[in-house]
Each structure stands twice: as structure tokens, then as C-alpha cells.
Amino acid sequence: MTSRTPTATPPAAGPIEGMAPDATPDAHTATRAQAALLRRAAPVVAALLVAGLAGAQPADATAKITVAVDTLWVLITGALVFFMQAGFALVEAGLQSAKNVVNILMKNASDFMVASIAFWAFGFAFMFGNGTGLLGLHGWFLSGPDLSPLTGSAYRGVFESLSWTGVPLFAKFFFQLVFAGTAATIVSGAIGGRVRFPAYLVFSVVMTTFIYSILGHWVWGGGWLAQLGFLDFAGSTVVHAVGGFAALGAAAVLGPRIGRYQNGRVNAMPGHNMTFVALGVFILWLGWFGFNPGSTMGIVGDHGLVARIFLTTNIAAAAAGLAALVVSWMRFGKPDFSMTMNGLLAGLVAITAPCAFVSPPAAVAIGLVGGVIVVLAIPVFDALGVDDPVGAVSVHGVAGVWGTVALGLFGLPALGADGLFAGGGVHFLLIQILGTVVISAVAFGSVALLWTVLKATIGIRVAPHEEIGGLDVAEHGAEAYVPADALREPVIVGAGD
Amino acid sequence: MKLITAFVRPERLPAVKEALFKAGVQGLTLNRVSGHGGQAAVHEQYRGSTFLVEFHEKVQLTIAVSDAFVAPTIDAIVRSARTGEVGDGKIFVQPLERVVRIRTGEEDAEALTPVGAPLAASI
Numbered sequence: 001m002t003s004r005t006p007t008a009t010p011p012a013a014g015p016i017e018g019m020a021p022d023a024t025p026d027a028h029t030a031t032r033a034q035a036a037l038l039r040r041a042a043p044v045v046a047a048l049l050v051a052g053l054a055g056a057q058p059a060d061a062t063a064k065i066t067v068a069v070d071t072l073w074v075l076i077t078g079a080l081v082f083f084m085q086a087g088f089a090l091v092e093a094g095l096q097s098a099k100n101v102v103n104i105l106m107k108n109a110s111d112f113m114v115a116s117i118a119f120w121a122f123g124f125a126f127m128f129g130n131g132t133g134l135l136g137l138h139g140w141f142l143s144g145p146d147l148s149p150l151t152g153s154a155y156r157g158v159f160e161s162l163s164w165t166g167v168p169l170f171a172k173f174f175f176q177l178v179f180a181g182t183a184a185t186i187v188s189g190a191i192g193g194r195v196r197f198p199a200y201l202v203f204s205v206v207m208t209t210f211i212y213s214i215l216g217h218w219v220w221g222g223g224w225l226a227q228l229g230f231l232d233f234a235g236s237t238v239v240h241a242v243g244g245f246a247a248l249g250a251a252a253v254l255g256p257r258i259g260r261y262q263n264g265r266v267n268a269m270p271g272h273n274m275t276f277v278a279l280g281v282f283i284l285w286l287g288w289f290g291f292n293p294g295s296t297m298g299i300v301g302d303h304g305l306v307a308r309i310f311l312t313t314n315i316a317a318a319a320a321g322l323a324a325l326v327v328s329w330m331r332f333g334k335p336d337f338s339m340t341m342n343g344l345l346a347g348l349v350a351i352t353a354p355c356a357f358v359s360p361p362a363a364v365a366i367g368l369v370g371g372v373i374v375v376l377a378i379p380v381f382d383a384l385g386v387d388d389p390v391g392a393v394s395v396h397g398v399a400g401v402w403g404t405v406a407l408g409l410f411g412l413p414a415l416g417a418d419g420l421f422a423g424g425g426v427h428f429l430l431i432q433i434l435g436t437v438v439i440s441a442v443a444f445g446s447v448a449l450l451w452t453v454l455k456a457t458i459g460i461r462v463a464p465h466e467e468i469g470g471l472d473v474a475e476h477g478a479e480a481y482v483p484a485d486a487l488r489e490p491v492i493v494g495a496g497d
Numbered sequence: 498m499k500l501i502t503a504f505v506r507p508e509r510l511p512a513v514k515e516a517l518f519k520a521g522v523q524g525l526t527l528n529r530v531s532g533h534g535g536q537a538a539v540h541e542q543y544r545g546s547t548f549l550v551e552f553h554e555k556v557q558l559t560i561a562v563s564d565a566f567v568a569p570t571i572d573a574i575v576r577s578a579r580t581g582e583v584g585d586g587k588i589f590v591q592p593l594e595r596v597v598r599i600r601t602g603e604e605d606a607e608a609l610t611p612v613g614a615p616l617a618a619s620i
């Protein structure tokens with residue numbers, strides 16, 4: 001970022017450019033850190049914008065450039081997070097049988113399409129609209145007054161919980177939409193191979209309209225957990241634990257694939273393409289460089305913090321992948337590829353909450369623990385009879401809880417989090433534990449309830465013969481891989497004449 | 498005339514083909530199969546569960562030859578497909594009653610005589 005000499009006399013709060021690189025981060029919630037940022041930035045931006053409206057040219061240009069650069073940042077990182085949908089599609093397709101690939105891809109495409117509409121219409125309002133400590137009640141279809149990109153005390157509108165970031169409303173919406181899409185698509189992998197497509201569509205609508213949004217309101221919408229001081233920078237709990245425990249609720253009600261558990265044995269049902277899994281993980285890793293650093297929702301005042309987040313994100317992923325590699329080697333006799341991939345993702349999930357608040361060595365520790373627990377957790381869910389072909393419950397649910405708790409342990413007061421190991425006491429840690437446990441439990445319970453209702457009404461599992469033959473043909477009348485095979489050519493009567 | 502069916506390791510197939518072409522045998526049909534005759538089962542593991550793979554990939558060759566070519570064919574296959582490990586495969590020889598070439602209607606020995614330049618010349 002190039003330094004600029006402001007030609008307008010800055011007000012008493014000080015110029016934005018003067019912020020130290022490791023300034024208190026923009027927490028993704030209404031917190032002390034956020035309030036500190038608002039005190040620094042809001043009067044400046046507001047004054048500059050007002051001055052701009054009054055026709056003072058140099059101040060106007062600075063404010064416009066600030067908003068423009070921040071908007072560019074939010075939209076580019078949002079596009080990176082969007083591209084994680086491709087990563088999820090590849091990982092999930094690779095870990096399923098070839099006969100179910102079209103179905104998994106349909107579910108992946110559908111849940112983002114559903115999210116794009118449902119979150120625009122209702123979800124965003126539930127999550128970020130002004131309302132109560134439980135849910136938002138304003139801003140349906142993005143309507144209602146909103147003076148974005150004005151921030152802080154200069155902001156007037158129905159989305160006060162997002163008034164700390166100085167970008168236009170539509171940019172805020174798009175960025176939050178791709179996060180909702182991420183949470184929505186976590187579940188599809190865990191229930192692959194046996195779920196009825198219409199049931200999944202209904203679930204997608206409910207998830208992105210109500211469950212993700214209302215739970216998210218508690219943390220990022222200014223709700224009761226935010227008011228208690230709960231922190232979750234980019235969503236270890238809000239996105240990943242919600243998705244992971246929703247996956248648990250769905251998979252538990254749905255039941256395992258036929259033949260998966262027999263006479264106390266866990267039967268391996270291998271995925272069909274490990275190349276897809278590897279590519280998918282790399283795409284998700286790349287997307288996470290939008291997911292975590294983008295959650296500053298601004299870069300002009302935050303460039304040092306953004307760089308820190310890139311580092312903590314990456315190093316946690318690497319440590320977690322290595323930990324999973326070693327643990328799977330010790331446990332199963334050989335380094336297991338798909339477990340290593342799951343470990344990588346678990347590290348990314350775990351660092352998502354603490355990424356802005358911890359040092360790089362702490363990020364290594366958080367990743368190491370995440371990688372270990374995911375390898376240990378996956379067989380546990382199998383032992384419980386919960387069939388999860390992709391390990392979503394362990395990677396997103398369990399690691400998401402760990403990441404949130406890790407923030408309570410490793411958070412640095414200088415960065416805005418009173419972590420236990422930094423001498424901040426146990427109060428913040430207890431809030432973190434409370435928040436992640438409550439949200440995970442509500443996600444699990446509400447989704448389990450929903451699938452129970454769907455089971456009793458429209459039915460949630462395909463027929464056994466459809467499951468054995470593959471959902472691609474049964475649900476979509478198509479196959480993912482059609483060989484150029486003379487043996488399959490249709491008989492055309494009269495062709496021999 | 499005899500119908501020779503041979504099961505060999507897939508990785509030995511290029512060597513088997515070369516040996517057969519050099520012996521003057523060109524007409525053959527190949528198939529991918531799974532087989533088991535005494536080879537040990539392999540333990541694989543996937544995400545914490547182990548499973549046994551008892552049947553192993555093999556290639557099946559089906560060759561129709563006149564009586565004079567039976568011994569050279571068997572000799573060529575045995576020499577090129579043998580590794581000395583369990584799982585090298587087997588050869589079955591069955592009597593063949595009648596052979597017809599579809600293009601011309603030729604039968605028996607004429608049907609088994611190869612058409613065109615010997616493939617061994619191009620190796």
C-alpha cells in the first residue's frame with residue numbers, strides 16, 4: 001500500500017494511514033476491537049465524505065479511494081470464497097462412488113443457487129438486520145434505509161451490525177452471501193449417496209434462510225453472544241461448526257449407506273477419484289485466503305493485519321496436514337491420503353476464528369491440534385454409526401469448535417482477544433466455549449428436527465435398489481462418466497438391412 | 498486346431514505380445530479380468546477401515562491356432578509372462594472344431610492364416 005500525505009487537515013482522531021500495521025483488528029463482531037476501530041476511522045471517513053459532498057476536492061478523493069480500494073478488497077476476496085464452491089464440489093465428488101457424482105454436483109450447484117436467492121430475500125435480514133438479540137427483523141430483500149459506505153456514527157440504516165466496514169451495501173451482502181453458501185454446502189458431502197434430492201432442496205432453503213442466518217445473528221449480527229464478548233473472526237463457529245453439526249444432524253437422521261456397517265464391522269466404501277480430492281483441497285486452501293483475510297472487510301486501514309491473517313491461515317493448514325499425515329501413519333500403518341487432506345482442511349477450519357488474534361507460533365499449535373483431533377474423530381463417528389463419506393462432521397464441526405476454543409486460549413490482548421495463555425484469564429475462554437457449544441447444539445438439534453419432519457412427510461432416502469444402482473441414474477437420469485463403448489450402443493431396428 | 502486361453506499379469510502383456518508376434522502368432526483377443534489361483538490377498542485400508550482384495554487384475558488372451566503353432570505359442574507365452582512369483586497365470590488348451598473368417602467365408606486352416614505383412618517385421 002503506498003503512503004499518502006493527506007492534504008486536508010485531519011480531525012483529532014488521526015489519519016487512517018497513520019494506523020500501526022498490527023493495529024487492533026476489525027473483529028467480525030460488535031466487540032471492543034471494533035469499537036476501537038470505529039473511534040479511529042469513522043470520524044475521518046465521515047468527515048472526509050461530508051467534506052467531499054461539500055465539494056472539498058482533495059479530501060473527497062482520499063475518501064473515495066479508500067472506499068474504492070476497500071470495496072475492491074471485499075469483492076475480490078468474496079469471489080475467492082465463491083470459488084470454494086468448486087473446491088467443495090471436487091472434494092465431495094472425489095470421495096463418493098462414481099455412480100453418485102452427478103447427484104453430488106447437483107446438490108453443490110443447487111445449494112449455492114438457493115442461497116443466492118434465499119439469503120438475499122430473507123437470510124441477510126435475519127442475520128444482519130436491526131432487531132433483537134436473537135434475530136434481525138429489518139432489511140428484507142436488502143430494502144430499508146442504508147447509508148453504506150458511511151461508517152460508525154455517520155451510518156444510518158437497518159444494517160447497523162455491518163456499519164463498521166466502509167463499503168457499499170451490495171458489497172457487504174455479496175461477501176456475506178458467499179459465506180452463507182459455504183455453510184450450506186458443508187452438509188451435502190456428509191449425506192451423499194442416499195438422500196433424496198427434493199428433501200435436500202427443502203433443507204437448503206431452510207438452512208440459508210433461517211438456521212445459518214439466525215445463529216449468525218447471535219455472533220455477527222450484534223446478537224446476544226456478541227454482546228457477551230464472543231469472538232469468531234471469520235466463522236469457525238458461525239460457518240463451520242454450524243455446517244458440521246448440521247451435517248451430523250442430517251446424517252444421523254438419514255442413516256448410513258447400505259452395507260456400510262455390518263456385524264460391528266465398518267466397511268470401506270472408497271471414493272472414486274483422489275485427484276479430485278487433491279485439487280478440491282488446493283482450491284479450498286486458495287479460497288481460504290479470501291475467507292480469512294477478507295473478513296477484515298477492508299484493507300486500507302488493515303493492511304498489516306491482512307498480511308498477518310494470510311500467514312496464520314497458511315501455517316495452520318500446513319501444520320494440521322502434517323499432523324494428520326503423521327497420526328494416520330501411526331494409527332493405520334501407512335500415511336493416509338484422504339486423512340491428510342481432511343487434516344489440512346481441519347487446520348484451515350480451526351484457524352478461521354483465531355486468525356486475526358494470534359501469533360504465527362500459536363497458529364502452528366492450533367493447526368497441529370486440529371490435524372490430530374480430526375484423524376481421531378473420524379473413526380469415532382463411524383463407531384457411532386454416523387456415515388460421513390467426506391468427514392465433514394469432523395473437519396468442520398469438531399475442528400470448528402476447537403478453533404473457537406483455541407481463540408480463547410491463544411488470543412492476544414494486543415490484538416483484541418483476552419486469551420488464557422496470554423494472561424487474559426478464563427472469562428473470555430468460557431464465553432468462547434459457551435458460544436460454540438450452544439451454537440453447535442442448536443445447529444445439530446434444529447437440523448435433526450427438520451430432517452425428522454421431512455422423513456415423516458416427503459421422505460428423505462431413496463429406495464434401496466436406487467441406492468445400490470446409484471443416485472445419478474435414479475435421481476437425475478444421467479451418468480457422470482459415459483464410456484465410448486461399443487457394447488453400450490443402442491439397438492436400432494433395421495440398421496442391418 | 499486348438500483354442501488357447503492364457504491368463505497373464507497385465508504388466509507382462511507388452512512382452513507377451515512381442516513374443517507372440519515374433520513366433521508368427523498375430524490373431525488374438527484381449528480381455529481385462531480379475532482372477533485368483535493361489536495369490537495372497539492384499540490388505541488395503543481406507544479412512545480407518547481395512548479390507549481384503551483377493552482377486553487380482555489379469556489379462557486374458559484368447560488365441561485360435563493350427564496344431565503346428567500350439568507349441569510355439571505356449572512356449573512364447575511361458576517365456577515372456579513368467580516372473581517366478583505366485584500369480585504368473587495359466588494356459589488352457591481346448592480342441593477347436595471349426596473356424597470361419599467372416600469377411601471371406603474361409604474356413605479352418607485358411608481362416609487361421611494371417612492376412613497382410615507379419616507384425617513381427619515391424620518390431
